[in-house]
Amino acid sequence: RVVVVGSFNVDHVWATATLPNPGETLAGRYSTGPGGKGFNQAVACARAGADTCFVCALGDDPGGDLARSLAADDGIDLRALRCDAPTGTAGIYVDGEGRNSIVIGAGANGELSTPHVEGQTDVLGRAAVVLAQLESPCEAVIAALRAGRAQGATTMLNPAPANAATTRELLALADIITPNETEFAGMVTRHVGERIDGDAIAALDQARLHALCRELLPAGTVVVTLGASGCFVSHAEEARRGDDKAFHRLAAEQVRPIDTTGAGDAFNGALAAALARAPDAAFAAHLRFASRYAALSTEHEGAALAMPRHGDVIARFGS
Ligand code: ADP
Numbered sequence: 001r002v003v004v005v006g007s008f009n010v011d012h013v014w015a016t017a018t019l020p021n022p023g024e025t026l027a028g029r030y031s032t033g034p035g036g037k038g039f040n041q042a043v044a045c046a047r048a049g050a051d052t053c054f055v056c057a058l059g060d061d062p063g064g065d066l067a068r069s070l071a072a073d074d075g076i077d078l079r080a081l082r083c084d085a086p087t088g089t090a091g092i093y094v095d096g097e098g099r100n101s102i103v104i105g106a107g108a109n110g111e112l113s114t115p116h117v118e119g120q121t122d123v124l125g126r127a128a129v130v131l132a133q134l135e136s137p138c139e140a141v142i143a144a145l146r147a148g149r150a151q152g153a154t155t156m157l158n159p160a161p162a163n164a165a166t167t168r169e170l171l172a173l174a175d176i177i178t179p180n181e182t183e184f185a186g187m188v189t190r191h192v193g194e195r196i197d198g199d200a201i202a203a204l205d206q207a208r209l210h211a212l213c214r215e216l217l218p219a220g221t222v223v224v225t226l227g228a229s230g231c232f233v234s235h236a237e238e239a240r241r242g243d244d245k246a247f248h249r250l251a252a253e254q255v256r257p258i259d260t261t262g263a264g265d266a267f268n269g270a271l272a273a274a275l276a277r278a279p280d281a282a283f284a285a286h287l288r289f290a291s292r293y294a295a296l297s298t299e300h301e302g303a304a305l306a307m308p309r310h311g312d313v314i315a316r317f318g319s
Contacts, residue, residue, distance in 0.1 A: 001051040002272045003127040003153075005117060005144040006038015007109040007135035008056050009088040010063040011303075019095050028093070033302060034070055035090055036109065037133040037160055040262050040304045044269025045131070046074045048293055049310035050276045053077040053123045055144070057112040057136075063087030064108070070304070077123065081116040083108040088135075104135075112136045114143040127153040128276035131268060134164035145173035154275055158268045159183050166190065176221045178271070180264055184224045188212050202229035210234045210247035223271070223287070225264055225294075228252050233287060250287055253295035253317070262303030267294035269307070292317045 014028035042054035054071060058064035058080040064087045071078040088109040093101045117140050124130065130148030132141045134157075141157070148155045157174035159166050162182040168191065171177065179187060185198035192215045201209065201224065213222035213234035224232045230252040238246035270293035274286035292313050300306035313319075 001127050002045050002129045002276045003053045003123050004042040005055045005132040007036035007088055008039040008067045009036035009090045011035035011090045013092045015094050017096050019093050019101050034304045037135050037265055040265035041269040042076055043074055043304045044266045044307045045273045046076050047307045047309045048270040048273035050273035055079045055120055057081040057083050057108040059083055059087035059108045061087055079120050083111045085111055112140040114139050117143040125151050129154045129272045131156040131272045133158045133160050162186050177217055178223045178268055180225045202226045250291055253292050255295040255299055257298035259301045260298045263294045263298050266297035
């Protein structure tokens with residue numbers, strides 16, 4: 001089983017020709033749907049074939065009802081703290097060139113508490129993987145990873161969004177971290193004290209990237225996702241043994257992307273599901289599955305609702 005701890009948002013999206021300036025009123029095509037990194041990853045994990053539990057905080061409102069009904073549709077065991085605060089929201093403007101401006105109303109997500117997380121002893125006790133992101137209070141994330149580790153689960157932290165601050169204490173609780181390029185560059189600046197350009201990471205020398213990963217997470221695995229350039233992985237134990245498989249790059253699958261929103265969430269959910277399904281299989285095989293799963297997720301518009309199923313990956317790629 002996988003326990004995902006994180007956020008649920010109701011996304012409100014306006015597609016406009018340009019992004020609004022201060023004082024300006026624009027017209028745009030409106031759509032709404034579920035979002036939040038935690039929920040997206042939980043849906044990906046469930047559809048990738050894992051028994052999935054989602055620990056979150058929801059308001060007593062239509063947004064909360066939406067989360068409850070969608071979780072049930074995907075067979076997700078929902079453990080929601082019921083809050084007086086409204087369910088989380090995101091207001092998103094997307095312009096004609098795909099650029100966006102986003103405002104998050106954390107609402108109930110900001111109230112996810114340590115006691116609520118620690119109270120899920122029945123599921124945490126049987127978890128193979130605990131997966132968290134940083135759209136929830138840091139103490140709640142720390143409690144989740146700490147409980148997972150104490151129970152012998154593999155702990156995974158997706159350190160997103162990029163503007164969320166990480167601490168050494170938090171990172172040390174993760175067996176695996178999965179930053180994208182921007183998040184990786186931010187963490188290297190903060191924790192290693194070196195300035196690197198997020199856009200230049202895919203082109204960086206692999207041995208150099210590996211050395212930065214080792215400094216960032218000395219005892220764990222770092223997977224840097226590189227969008228259409230695939231991903232890079234760096235392992236601690238193999239590095240200690242001087243194994244030539246301590247780091248490698250995996251190219252992205254060739255697909256026809258129409259919307260890459262949530263690709264990172266697809267990747268994380270699928271990686272967690274693969275780790276839970278076959279904990280003794282090679283990590284490279286798990287990465288390949290996550291990469292295939294994430295690639296397929298980009299062929300449909302939307303995030304949570306666009307997540308593929310395990311069978312879609314098999315049908316397209318054979319494994
Ligand atoms: P995020 O959404 O967090 O920024 P990325 O953009 O790095 O994450 O995407 C996560 C993963 O999704 C990548 O490592 C890759 O495997 C897959 N992916 C993303 N964009 C594409 C694409 N255009 N084609 C194929 N795979 C992609």
